[in-house]
Amino acid sequence: MIFRLINRIPVTALGIMAVLLVLWEAGVHITGMPVWFLPPPSRVFTALVEMLPQLLDHSRYTLLAALTGLTAAVLVALVLAVVMAMSPRIRQGVYPLLVFSQTIPIITIAPLLIIWFGFGIMPKVVVVTLVCFFPVAVSMAEGMQAADADMVKLLQVMGASRWQTIKLILIPAALPSFFAGLKIAGTYAMMGAVIGEWLGASSGLGVFMTRASHAYQADSVFAAIMIISLISLLLFALIELISRLTIPWYYNERRK
Amino acid sequence: MIFRLINRIPVTALGIMAVLLVLWEAGVHITGMPVWFLPPPSRVFTALVEMLPQLLDHSRYTLLAALTGLTAAVLVALVLAVVMAMSPRIRQGVYPLLVFSQTIPIITIAPLLIIWFGFGIMPKVVVVTLVCFFPVAVSMAEGMQAADADMVKLLQVMGASRWQTIKLILIPAALPSFFAGLKIAGTYAMMGAVIGEWLGASSGLGVFMTRASHAYQADSVFAAIMIISLISLLLFALIELISRLTIPWYYNERRK
Amino acid sequence: AAAGEEAGEGKIEPQSVTVMLDWVPNTNHTGLYVALDKGWYADEGLQVEIVEPAQGGATAPLVASGQAHFGVGYQEDVTQARANEVPVVSVAAVIQHNTSGFASPKEKGITRPLNMEGKRYGGWGAPTEDAMLKAVIEGDGGDFSKVEMINTGVADFFAAVERDIDFAWIYYGWTGVESELRGMELDFLEVRQLEPALDYYTPVLTTGEKLIKEDPELVHKFLRAVSRGYEFAIDNPEEAARILLKYTPETDAELLLASQKYLSPRYQDDAPRWGEQKAQVWERYARWMYEKELLPEMIATDKAFTNEFLPK
């Protein structure tokens, strides 16, 4: 398992990344761009090292909001997906509303979120949930929809109730798709939490970044972005790991 | 065709929506909430009607940015997907970078976008592109990945080049998946443009909303949100229509 | 510190209080942080949390709804909010005179409002901006319709003028000082020089009518502590700057110190005590806004502010 994961570390991607960084550094120096226009990676790394204790401190809050929101999103998504699976009628009613919910630009209703939920962790969690539940709910619903109709019929002939069918067929069949959606949601979770903090907070990476940006320190802003991306990628890897442990049969089948 | 589309209008969803609106209206009146806390739908509708000319005027800019960005996103996504299809090596290198790109909270690099691209339509288009290319690229890439390996082999035996294989098998096979991703991207496009405007612009729905919100006119803000959602849903429907016209074979097959 | 206090004094739970800033922590807020650092809130039995938005936020609804007990706002914003029935009240003026104005890089040549014609203005989308510019430009014999209004959103002044913007509305105490540090020459037109009605209070500390009614004692306690904080900052700019930096270490130390030195003498300025607001200033500006059709109705300015809670 561990061996396989190590094997999966995207060496090529890291290579491309390194090349891009070198080009960026060179580009900044050659064109003589000022730091506030675009800080060179070397400056960003310096800032990262200098600010690391602070960054880690702020990260704790953001990560907590991201994880709580992601958990809430998963719960909401599962409930919605199961409800939609109960009948095509309900599905037809709920699905367009899900799409509708995604067309609302969150930052524009953000002030309202704060009026309603205050300054604690709550509005951040709400933002993360709003951003993350959609990919999970949709992939879960699509996965359940795509479950083998003949399996469903088989259970019907066995006398299964709709709930049994959902539990025994639809949910397990949708798990691979669920995890695919969860990975997307995981990618968005940190970003959502940062947006949430941006609306009003006393700590968190979002706060760090706005302060740095109002103090005209583009290198610190980039350092924070790096931390956010790093945590997001770790989250992504964690979800991949959980998915491999949860649905081994799926990965075994695919390997064939 | 038209008959089928009319048939597809989500009556149940509209019903649920109507119920939610009535509850909202009643809730506001019963609890005596002030308008700035949460405006009742009736106020929002009044504001919508009053502000309609202005809203439509601002919508033009937003829609233009959304459509341009969406088009750019599709082009970028297609190029990326095809490049990734060229070899597993490249795929492994590029895919993680795509994921990485989505972990960057756009609003935090927004000031840089403005430094780089100014206050014209460009930064909005960039934001929309950044938000929208990911779902399209991922679904296109997944769709190509999922193409029938035996078909690919068949073409290989016919002596096809990699590019011919991509053109004749991978791209058409991925179209259903592509359109699924495009629908998600379409849902996000208007939202992306509004965020873009919020970061700096002279007209557009984002600007309208900032002004309304600074003037404490929550009803106008909601009216703008309604317009955004409405346009997004129309965009969604348009993509659905294009997809039905482009891949009729897929829909025919599914109906069986 | 708070825990120690509790143990020492026994049963009394500190009352928790939230303050919403209008922007990231800056020298406008020094007094709030000094009071926090010196434990003056705790002396009053308050446990204060300071939260901040990313961007020039409209704090009025948050204060009015009670999500924040106090907020940092501006007179124009309070006036606008009250005209829209948002029950928010200004309880102290942080700076006696309006230190804001229109800034542009020297090479743009905007030395008087007339020069703004044909230029691009970068604002943040508040309705007052249009009216104000219009008044100022027309007062100088210019044509406001020739100015292009752009909402710069999150972009800061230096980023904005680097791109498509010619001039913007800044606080001299922050952005102006930063430009001095950068060695960038600005033309700065202070608004109060251009139009007397525009010498309003910005920023101010606000609270909700509800809180005033339900717990006036809290407002008293809070303002007592804050006043001490600003008075300290007036007397000890360098020490105050150092304290502020402690709470916002991301901020540039040099900028902070310079800004503090600029601002410390201006907090109280010519007023009899820190925070004092004059009815005349409120009335004059509200009337001006009303005449410029920025308000749906004229507001009762005596309800919009009060000096009642300032320590004697």
Next chain:
Amino acid sequence: MTTRESINNLKYDPVVLLEGVAKSFVVGGKQLPILDEVSVRVGEGEFVSLIGPSGCGKSTLFNIICGLERPDRGRVVLAGNENLRAVDTVSYMPQKDLLLPWRTVLDNVILAREVAGDDREKARREAKELMSLFGLAGFEKSYPAELSGGMRQRAALMRTMLAHRNILLLDEPFGALDAITRTKMQQWLLEVWNRFRRAIFFITHDIEEAIFLSDRVYVLTPRPARVALHLNINLPRPRRYECVTAPDFLAIKKQIMQALTST
């Protein structure tokens, strides 16, 4: 056991009785008749096969027996009782094995028991004992993807058997297997049938398979399906695979082939 027995069963006690069953589907706005007055019966413990060209409506007939579809006309009586629900008396094995990929073999075969609300551990214990009969001993914890085609079919058949129903409907269970595996599975199926003594109603394309396995064979016409031929297979049991080249066998084969090609 002889064919006689089962014919007697048929006369007096059909566990599946279809009389004049007709069914049509609406396809592209038009009525498409699928079944046209099909009458079929299966006696207790009897092995009856149904042959017909692809798309003639064999699976539809099974769906009607299972209660998944309602006939337009005609009568379906199970176990001699008009009010009996199909789920209580019928166990169905579809053409695809439909093993759930996320369940081990053991958990797959007890699926019907779990749906019925039986105790899972008990069902598992019972199933474990039968594993070797079904040639699956040692594979209890394997996932379906790890089995060969023949093993998968055996697991599916085991699941069907463990539902404890009197009537087994098998829809082309060996359709996907190669000729050699198929032959082995047929012989094995006869053994299992012999042991459990349930009525089996068996759909197939393969004429030899139908003859080799069955007591009786129904041959259907192309769509809309009617019974073109109804034949007793009076070959002695137990049967060995070599009998497929015996003259009796060949005569029956020719007869069925004619019925299939003439219509």
Next chain:
Amino acid sequence: MTTRESINNLKYDPVVLLEGVAKSFVVGGKQLPILDEVSVRVGEGEFVSLIGPSGCGKSTLFNIICGLERPDRGRVVLAGNENLRAVDTVSYMPQKDLLLPWRTVLDNVILAREVAGDDREKARREAKELMSLFGLAGFEKSYPAELSGGMRQRAALMRTMLAHRNILLLDEPFGALDAITRTKMQQWLLEVWNRFRRAIFFITHDIEEAIFLSDRVYVLTPRPARVALHLNINLPRPRRYECVTAPDFLAIKKQIMQALTST
């Protein structure tokens, strides 16, 4: 045409020549031998079948001929020329029909021509003329999903034919069809073969099918595959389906059955 002819062809001019071909795959870290010294040849215009149990390596053998896999040992010579690339001389029809669902029937059958860079319109015109021979007249503009199983197989075969190669590799083309359709397709295939006179190398599970169609039959052992039996089918042509119950036919069938089950 008689079998003699093709055996002569074989002696002097094999278009496919495999000598001592061996191949193994690494499965779960271990070497799994699939083909163990297989030698096979197909003469010009000859119809040769390959029978073997499922998973013995038949498709792997085809993949080696096509150049999709490289043999571990042994020699593959096509059209008597060691340097000839498979794509220039071989046309391959996989077990699944693999018609592209997004192309009309007409555009599907000209696929190989399009890949070769030929003029599309010209290829279409040529294809249209052959539509009726392949029983597809009137379906030029239909999508594959609108065709029956037999028609799909005919379209796939037409695509294989239109590639204009001298060697056709058909991998269980009729595996998915029902018995009746299958019989019809077999007869039709013989007609088409007769007309185009290409060498056909044919994989099947079905013993009757192999005998009915072929000039020669290779029977493979289970994995790792070796040639268990190599048989000339000296039945006169043209053949009619009734011959499957003829004594000569049955004798050959028995012989193959034994070879398959004894190993």
